[in-house]
Structures are given as C-alpha cells and as structure tokens.
Amino acid sequence: MFKKLSAALLAGTFALAACAADQQDGVAPGSATDPATVQVVRTALKNLAPGVRFDEIAPSPLPGFYQVIASGQLVYVSTDGKYMLNGDVVDLGAKENLSDRAWAGFRKAQLAKVPASQRIVFAPPHPKYTVTVFSDVNCGYCRMFHSHIKQLNEEGIAVEYLAWPREGVTDTAGLPTNTYKEMVSVWCAADRKAAFTAAKQGKAPKAADCPNPVKDEFDLGVKLGVTGTPMIVGPDGMVLGGYVPPDKLLKLLEKGS
Missing domain, CATH: 3.40.30.10 (Glutaredoxin)
Structure with missing residues (x-):
C-alpha cells in the first residue's frame, strides 16, 4: 500500500507545484495546529514521498491523528509520525463521513479563489x-x-x-x-x-x-x-x-x- 500511495502522491506533485505555491507550509488557515506536530507529520510523509507538496495539514477528528491533503489525496498521519491511514473516517453516532466533509471544506475554499x-x-x-x-x-x-x-x-x-x-x-x-x-x-x-x-x-x-x-x-x-x-x-x-x-x-x- 505504501508503494502505491507513494507513487500516487509523487504523480501529482509536479502538476500541483504552481497550485500549492500560495500555501507551501501546508498549515490550514485558522486551525489549532501545533507547529512541532505539523513538522513531524511533514517529515514522515516526505520520507515516504520526498517530492510531495502539502496543501493542508490540520488536526483531524480522529484522536492522535492529523489530516493531510496533498497531491489530490487525503490521508491521516499519527502525531508521532509512525502511522498513516488511507481511508474514510466515519462518525458512527452522527452517521457522517468526516473525510467527505473535510474534502468539501477544502474544495469550497479553493473554488472560491477562481474568478x-x-x-x-x-x-x-x-x-x-x-x-x-x-x-x-x-x-x-x-x-x-x-x-x-x-x-x-x-x-x-x-x-x-x-x-x-x-x-x-x-x-x-x-x-x-x-x-x-x-x-x-x-x-x-x-x-x-x-x-x-x-x-x-x-x-x-x-x-x-x-x-x-x-x-x-x-x-x-x-x-x-x-x-x-x-x-x-x-x-x-x-x-x-x-x-x-x-x-x-x-x-x-x-x-x-
């Protein structure tokens, strides 16, 4: 899975270089992020896919994980940088796909920038x-x-x-x-x-x-x-x-x- 995801992340890296320029640090605006944890997450993913460009890194609703949007994918990385989850996070109580909701917020913000x-x-x-x-x-x-x-x-x-x-x-x-x-x-x-x-x-x-x-x-x-x-x-x-x-x-x- 790691090889497959790494290849997918890298495949989108060059296509996204210009798009990612306005947010190269990858930190979601207004989010309660911890700079040290963000750096751990960034380093972990760069070790997996060295050329990856980050569009958004933010705390996730999944305890102990940050959500990362990069190269057209959303993944979850543990705050210690040891684990990555590639899949949907579903709130069983609310019966809501939280990954879809995260993507929606990101899309809405990005599309609002198109004149x-x-x-x-x-x-x-x-x-x-x-x-x-x-x-x-x-x-x-x-x-x-x-x-x-x-x-x-x-x-x-x-x-x-x-x-x-x-x-x-x-x-x-x-x-x-x-x-x-x-x-x-x-x-x-x-x-x-x-x-x-x-x-x-x-x-x-x-x-x-x-x-x-x-x-x-x-x-x-x-x-x-x-x-x-x-x-x-x-x-x-x-x-x-x-x-x-x-x-x-x-x-x-x-x-x-």
Missing part, C-alpha cells in the same frame, strides 16, 4: 443553487450533461464550468494535447458560451490562443481530487456525482440545503 471571469457560466436570472462542474468538451457524459443545460437553468440551477481536459495538458512528448488546445480555443473565443456549446455538439472551435486559465484549472482539479469528467461540486464543496440528470441533481441540492 468568475475564468469560468464559463450558464445561469438563470435568479438561481436557487450554483454548482461548479469540471468538464471536458469531448467526453460523452459531459456532452450529455450539457445537453440538459436549459432544463437545469429552468430548475433554478446555475452551472459554472471549469476546464479539465481528460488527456491532460501535455502528452508524453511534452506537447499540448489536442483536447487541451481545443479547450484553450473555447476559453479564448469571443463568445465562450457559444463555443463551449458548439464543442459539446462535436463542432470544433476555431483555433485560438490567448492568456487563459485552462492549465490552472486542470491543476486545480488534480489538487481537488478530480480523476474524471464531469465532476459536479455543490455549493458546500461536496461532490454530487459525475453525470447527474436535472431532476436528480435538483433533489440532491434540495437535500443538502
């Missing part, structure tokens, strides 16, 4: 709910989800898209992937919403380039644990699923409000 100008937004005049969707212009389920965009808006749901090219930003030769280039063209289009919808219908956008957030949003997705598209994130930071039809999505949002 509206860097999103492609489809919203009704007065939305009841707003979801963030990491999306690829070519994936089948992403296209299926977007085919319901009118109904979603009619249900009072605003959809804010972030770019997440499933092929990644570069290929094995270090060249931009076709999907990445297509998504850059969408984000650089004069009418991004029209270009986005056309791409979802299989109509490739006119090639364009400009300062754009596609790579940053891809890196953010990796940081937040995105592994496929679409990934729908609710207002509270909880993941609501991949492809979810409008009626089911509305029920999930109503349940969570």
Whole structure:
C-alpha cells in the first residue's frame, strides 16, 4: 500500500507545484495546529514521498491523528509520525463521513479563489443553487450533461464550468494535447458560451490562443481530487456525482440545503 500511495502522491506533485505555491507550509488557515506536530507529520510523509507538496495539514477528528491533503489525496498521519491511514473516517453516532466533509471544506475554499471571469457560466436570472462542474468538451457524459443545460437553468440551477481536459495538458512528448488546445480555443473565443456549446455538439472551435486559465484549472482539479469528467461540486464543496440528470441533481441540492 505504501508503494502505491507513494507513487500516487509523487504523480501529482509536479502538476500541483504552481497550485500549492500560495500555501507551501501546508498549515490550514485558522486551525489549532501545533507547529512541532505539523513538522513531524511533514517529515514522515516526505520520507515516504520526498517530492510531495502539502496543501493542508490540520488536526483531524480522529484522536492522535492529523489530516493531510496533498497531491489530490487525503490521508491521516499519527502525531508521532509512525502511522498513516488511507481511508474514510466515519462518525458512527452522527452517521457522517468526516473525510467527505473535510474534502468539501477544502474544495469550497479553493473554488472560491477562481474568478468568475475564468469560468464559463450558464445561469438563470435568479438561481436557487450554483454548482461548479469540471468538464471536458469531448467526453460523452459531459456532452450529455450539457445537453440538459436549459432544463437545469429552468430548475433554478446555475452551472459554472471549469476546464479539465481528460488527456491532460501535455502528452508524453511534452506537447499540448489536442483536447487541451481545443479547450484553450473555447476559453479564448469571443463568445465562450457559444463555443463551449458548439464543442459539446462535436463542432470544433476555431483555433485560438490567448492568456487563459485552462492549465490552472486542470491543476486545480488534480489538487481537488478530480480523476474524471464531469465532476459536479455543490455549493458546500461536496461532490454530487459525475453525470447527474436535472431532476436528480435538483433533489440532491434540495437535500443538502
């Protein structure tokens, strides 16, 4: 397990280097952390995965452990640095997955940093709910989800898209992937919403380039644990699923409000 986790942590390290720059110490803002314990936890994980970059280290609800978010994973490390748990912590009394709740708080805080100008937004005049969707212009389920965009808006749901090219930003030769280039063209289009919808219908956008957030949003997705598209994130930071039809999505949002 250690080898598997170590490889997974290292795999995300380089993709997250830019994203992690704003919080390189890894200490969760406002948390009651003990600096000495944080250092023990950091050292223990760096011995396991030397290149790992930390996004958040904070006391966990599990006594004797700190929770660590790093390279798109959440793990628990004992305060003496001897043990690591890779799995969910569930409060049996409250019947609540505390790991999901920790992820949700982290996602919500990170997504709040993304300016509206860097999103492609489809919203009704007065939305009841707003979801963030990491999306690829070519994936089948992403296209299926977007085919319901009118109904979603009619249900009072605003959809804010972030770019997440499933092929990644570069290929094995270090060249931009076709999907990445297509998504850059969408984000650089004069009418991004029209270009986005056309791409979802299989109509490739006119090639364009400009300062754009596609790579940053891809890196953010990796940081937040995105592994496929679409990934729908609710207002509270909880993941609501991949492809979810409008009626089911509305029920999930109503349940969570």
